[in-house]
Amino acid sequence: MRVALTSGLPRKQVAADFGVGFSTLSRWIQQDRRNPEKPSARRCPASCRPAAA
Incomplete structure (x- = not known):
């Protein structure tokens, strides 16, 4: 999410x-904005790393 923001x-x-849907x-992002003091436990799996340039 940090990259998106x-x-x-x-x-x-x-x-x-x-590699995630829009x-x-x-x-x-909406969930994070609703609860900004609690860090998201969600982690990007290895399959959703950006492709090497």
């Missing part, structure tokens, strides 16, 4: 780079 890239691009990324 701080990179300046469109969220669709961030979702594609990490709606999934958006839901994670």
